[in-house]
Amino acid sequence: MKSDLNIKLKQKCEQGISDVWKLRSSLCQIVSNISDECDIWALLVKPICPELLPVTVKVENIKVELKNEHQLQLAKEKRERLIAERDRLRTEPDKGEEFIRIKNALNYSINNIADIKKRSVLRTNRHIRWFSNKTEASEENAPIKFSTSPAARRGLSPVIRVQKDSMPWYQPFSIVGSVAIFLIYFCFIREENDLDLEFNKTLYERIKGLEKHQLLQAYKFNKENGYSVEEIETRLKEIELEEAKSAA
Incomplete structure (x- = not known):
């Protein structure tokens, strides 16, 4: 019962989604047709007047014909579509x-x-070079002294700034000596502790029964392929003796 309801709900959801996409595609097609028929820039620009100005058309020598009525109806429908699109763009620009x-x-x-x-x-x-107009008539052709010119009063920052090092001269030697003493003590002088002994243990010592299981697998493989199994049998006997001793 629940499966039937789920199937029906799924079908309704798929039908609703397809209807929405169809409606969206039709709206997009209408917008594209409108944009092809008219100038989209005029629709995007927000008008200054909040209301549409009345359109006055002077018609002379009106002839009532079916063709003219049809064209007038098409023009009215096009105008209504453009106004609706313009209003939509005005409300949500x-x-x-x-x-x-x-x-x-x-x-x-x-x-x-x-x-x-x-x-x-x-x-x-x-590329513009600025010249000064402030010249004296008496010294117009005389050379300009650098010491009295504005260029002498301008300071230049050094290209390479030398920073003073406050590190004492014995600091590198003390660091190297301390590291060397620590390595000598840690690697050679100190005695082994429990952690060092843990590093020396094999995987068979950490996992009980692993070695025996692997030996049995190797024994079976060698028997099937005709290889020697003497060393495996010897090691299995040693493991069984160790297990018997530990059990006693």
């Missing part, structure tokens, strides 16, 4: 994907133009 895409493209273009202008201004100012 910052949420539409097309509006955001165009807005981002315009911002990117504006930023690039600003960067190009800035670079061109810097490039032109780099």
Whole structure:
């Protein structure tokens, strides 16, 4: 019963999703047709007047024909569609994907133009040489002294800054000596402790019965392939004696 209900719910969900996608595709098709028939830039620009201005059309020599009525009906429907699309863009201008895409493209273009202008201004100012108009009539052709010119009062920062080292001269020797003494004590002088003995243990000593299990597997393999099993039998006897001693 529950499985039938789940299947029905799943079918309803799939049908609803397919209906939503069909509706979305139809709306996208309508928007694309509208954008192809009219100027999309005029729709994206927010109008200054909150209300539509009345359209006055002067018609001279009106002839009532079926063709003209049909064209007028099509024009009215197109105008209603464009007004509805314009209202939609006015109500949600910052949420539409097309509006955001165009807005981002315009911002990117504006930023690039600003960067190009800035670079061109810097490039032109780099080649401009400024001259001073403050000259004295009596010393116009006389050489300018560097010590009295404004250039002498400007200080230059050194290219290489030498930092004073406050480290004592014996610091490297003390560090090397301390490390050497520690290694000599740790590696040669000190006695072994329980941790060192733990490092010397094999895997068979840590896991009980592992060696016997592997020997039995090797014994079976050698028997099937015709290899010698004397060493394996000897080791198995030794393990059985050790187990008997530990059990006693």
